[in-house]
Amino acid sequence: MADPDISRRLALWAERVEQALDRALPPADTMPTRLHQAMRYSALGGGKRIRPALVYACGELLGVEPALLDAPAAAIEMIHVYSLVHDDLPAMDDDEYRRGRLTCHRRFDEATAILAGDSLQVLAFATLAGCPAPPARRLEMIELMARASGTAGMAGGQAIDLDAAGRSLTLAELEHMHRLKTGELLKAAVLLPAALVETSSADRARLDRFGAALGLAFQIVDDLLDVTGDPALIGKATGVDEARGKPTYPALVGIEASRRRAADLHAEARAELAPFGSRAGPLLALADFLTARVS
Numbered sequence: 419m420a421d422p423d424i425s426r427r428l429a430l431w432a433e434r435v436e437q438a439l440d441r442a443l444p445p446a447d448t449m450p451t452r453l454h455q456a457m458r459y460s461a462l463g464g465g466k467r468i469r470p471a472l473v474y475a476c477g478e479l480l481g482v483e484p485a486l487l488d489a490p491a492a493a494i495e496m497i498h499v500y501s502l503v504h505d506d507l508p509a510m511d512d513d514e515y516r517r518g519r520l521t522c523h524r525r526f527d528e529a530t531a532i533l534a535g536d537s538l539q540v541l542a543f544a545t546l547a548g549c550p551a552p553p554a555r556r557l558e559m560i561e562l563m564a565r566a567s568g569t570a571g572m573a574g575g576q577a578i579d580l581d582a583a584g585r586s587l588t589l590a591e592l593e594h595m596h597r598l599k600t601g602e603l604l605k606a607a608v609l610l611p612a613a614l615v616e617t618s619s620a621d622r623a624r625l626d627r628f629g630a631a632l633g634l635a636f637q638i639v640d641d642l643l644d645v646t647g648d649p650a651l652i653g654k655a656t657g658v659d660e661a662r663g664k665p666t667y668p669a670l671v672g673i674e675a676s677r678r679r680a681a682d683l684h685a686e687a688r689a690e691l692a693p694f695g696s697r698a699g700p701l702l703a704l705a706d707f708l709t710a711r712v713s
Contacts, residue, residue, distance in 0.1 A: 424703040428471055431491075435470035436462065438492040442545050456526045456534035457541075461499045464517035468636075468708065469494045472607035475701040476625065479694055482611045489549035490559055490610040496542035497567050498603065501576070503535040510580065539567075551614055558613040566606035575599025579664065587665040593634060595665070600640070601633025608632075608701075621694075628690040628705075635683035635709050641666040642676055684709040 439461050444454045470491035477487040506513040506521040507528060513521050523531035546559045565571055575598030582595065608629035612622050645668050667676040687705050691698040 424700070424707050427475075427700060427703075428467070428707070431471045431474045432467040434474070434488065435467055435491045435495055438488040439495060442492050442496075442541065452526065452530055453533050453537065456522055456530045457537055459525060460503050460522045460534055461496060461538060464519065465495075465499070467495060469498055469604065469607040471704055472604065472629075472701075473610055475704050476608045477611035477614070479691075479697045479701050480611050480615055480617060480621075481697075482614050486549065486551055486614050487611060489545050489551075490607075490614075493542040493545040493559075493563065494603065494607050494610065496538045496545065497563065497572075500535040500538035500542070501572055503531050503538070505576070507531060510576075549614075555614055559610050562606055562609055562613060566602040571598055571602035571606075572600075575602070582665050585665075587670070589670060592665050592667065592670055596634055596637040596667075597630065600637040601630060604633035604636055605629030624690045624693065628687045628701075631683045631687040631690070632705050632708065635680045635687065638667045638676055638680040638683070639709060641668055642673065642680070644668075645673065680709055 443458050443461060446455045446458050448454060473491040473494060474484075474487055477484070502516055503522045505511050506516055507523055514524055515521060519525075521531075522534055526534075543560055543563065546563060547556055549556050549559065551559075567573060569577070575595050578591075578595040579599055582591075587595065605626065606629075608625050609622070612625055617625075644666065667679065671679070684705065688702060691702055691705075
């Protein structure tokens with residue numbers, strides 16, 4: 419059972435980023451209306467908001483003013499949503515449902531979904547540029563997000579994933595793909611708040627290692643949920659990775675070994691936060707929540 423406090427915090431963080439996204443997104447009744455409606459349909463009213471939650475939890479650990487965290491929280495969710503919109507397209511995963519409802523291209527059309535994803539991506543960087551922080555700190559966040567989203571991060575991992583369909587990967591290759599495809603953006607969620615305040619190199623390194631361990635654990639848990647999860651609870655179909663011949667942790671090492679690897683990574687992540695003491699409480703609770711989904 420989830421910690422009642424982290425459940426409450428997740429609800430508050432989700433509500434806060436929902437409001438930030440609503441402010442940042444173009445109104446649905448402004449031209450081009452169909453594109454703006456598709457953007458809002460994809461970004462609002464659903465999802466676990468894990469990446470924004472990491473932004474808010476890490477910001478609390480570092481003592482960042484809450485008003486400064488809304489822009490990076492909304493921006494990283496826009497990057498995540500754009501990736502989902504494009505992932506769901508027929509040219510990639512060809513999914514019909516996301517977050518418990520029709521995917522963007524099924525609700526609208528393929529061309530509109532492509533443009534919605536494109537527009538969410540660029541709006542994410544505009545949102546970071548408009549953060550009420552000094553220019554140097556905004557630039558650092560923009561650079562961090564670009565690295566995590568591009569060929570050295572999420573897009574690169576997606577390319578490896580597409581190329582690997584139907585063939586075997588080694589465990590090292592699989593972990594590398596997961597670290598890029600999922601881990602880099604989750605790590606960015608932890609590092610964005612560190613760009614907003616003076617943070618020692620030692621603390622940044624700890625947060626970097628925490629994010630890397632948690633990011634890989636999170637993807638292994640997602641692999642497990644595709645095998646063992648309930649579609650009604652996770653908001654999308656299960657068994658699709660196996661059907662598409664995609665390399666996953668359970669397919670390579672089995673369910674129990676995958677659970678053990680996720681637990682080991684969870685322990686590594688927790689150890690990195692020990693020097694922060696009680697300030698790390700919300701971030702630790704969030705890490706516990708994310709890795710307990712298949713325990």
